[in-house]
Amino acid sequence: MKTLGAATTTSSGVVAMTFCVLIFLQLCTGGEAAVVKRFTGLYTGPYFDPTTTTNITTQLGTHAYLPCKVKQLGNKSVSWIRRRDAHILTVDRFTFIADDRFQAFLVDSTDTWTLQVKYVQPRDAGQYECQVSTEPKMSHFITLNVVVPKIEILGESEIYVKTGSTVSLKCVITQSLEEPAYIFWYHDGNRVLEFDRSLININMEPVGTDTTVSTLVIFHAHPEDNGNYTCSPSNLDSASVVLHVLNGEYPAAMQRGKNSASPIPGWSHLSMGLGLAACTPPRFAFAVALSLAILSQLLAT
Template identity: 50%
Template sequence: MSIGCKLYLVLEILTIILQDFICADISLSSLGKNSYNSYSESHPKWNLVSNVTTQIGTHAYLPCKVKQIINKSVSWVRVRDDHILTVDRMTFIADERFQSFYVENTGLWTLQIKYVQARDAGLYECQVSTEPKVSARVHLHVVVPRTELIGDPDRYVKAGSTVVLHCVVRGALEPPSYIIWYHDAHQLLGENQQKWKIKLDRGQPDSDGDIPNVVGSLIIHNVNKRDSGNYSCSPSNSLPLQITLNVINDESSVSAVTSSATRFLCSSYYSLGLLLSSFFVLIVNVILMAPHK
């Protein structure tokens, strides 16, 4: 064995002895599960990575359990930019959403991130100011629900009919507490027995998981021309989507639309016929004018 390898082995042994001597042990502990946060429990080791999954707009709680530590500071660091977020209970970032909590006699330090944003996703490191440094990491995953429409976003309906508009919220850890519908800038509140009804139904789970979809429905009875316009589906935990409703007043309007479309097609075919006729005339002239042998 070379002298370099022997020296490296001695340093490794000394590091382990020093770790036991200072009696600092750090781990990522589970805080349990609630409706939108889930945690992975890990055994006490160095540089472990635990996973925390939370939904955008909710609060995230990153756990770190430190045992047998005396007069040593505990810090939380955002790994992507090495920004120190907290040292003990003091916050060292201008973003007030970050805060560190300690539960007495448990050794549990928790980094709270309020109103989580998509950009908060990534690695966070809990560090103890021992020598050598003892640390563990938490990987924060941020779930962003998505809103999708059922059917064509541009709808044409006949006056007097009943129209049902649907939007679906997919991939949410916690279902939306409400879905608000707007007609142009006017919010449709509650239920109008004679005109509209709003429903919120939990659908079937996604094919890639056990998270159920939520379907928001707006039912409009006896639609008329005034009901035409833009309808927005706005969930509490996802981006809004818009549906355009076009109400055709009566049969004459339908006939007008149909005849207009027919006239357009006839005009197009007529123009195409003229073009083809001109082309054939040109070919014939070329043939006739060609010199004969």
């Protein structure tokens, strides 16, 4: 009976031990499967999100943001490099260029390292490389396009009006990605303010999707309104025009126009003399023409 009891106890122990071993193996197998599933997928290390953009377009004077989404980065570093001169701009959060317009930061929730370029300039256009410090190196390229809006004041560069006239200056901004935050007008360097709307009015309005017009109206212009008027939008270049407020008649130079050619001294007299050839002997006509030309030159001096 003792032998049977011992055998029964031994058998129960073996079953219990076998059960524990099976559970242990199952747990180990499951854990191993989880590890294998984590590291033997499509990517075994860092990789770029395939949906990350390769082109960014921004407007002159605004801020540009170049995203680089890296999955499973681990302990690797992310660098931004400017392709046109191979200059390293940033490594992780550290900036390696003496231009504080460049900065990189990480958005943890999206695994995105973003390069910020403040107050974009035309020379910032080009290709940028987001590089991960693997072996070999991994790179994602983004092209930055800079749009430069056009700005002009309609009409001639110099405007002539009579005293008491109403002057309307239109500043037109085209090819703009976004409407300017403001458009200021300056008269000889001093900002034009609308203290009295019966004298001056300034209006700004969008026209279409990429055009903005600012209008400066001067009522009852006076000689003190003479001078340079400049249209200056936010974050853009400016445009200027010169206003002349005249008393009395328009000057002859303005009536002729700025592109009119001045007559050559003596040429009209020479032409008149040569016209005599139609009704006088050639030698006489030539002598008269030459005499008139010489006389006009002497009078001019």
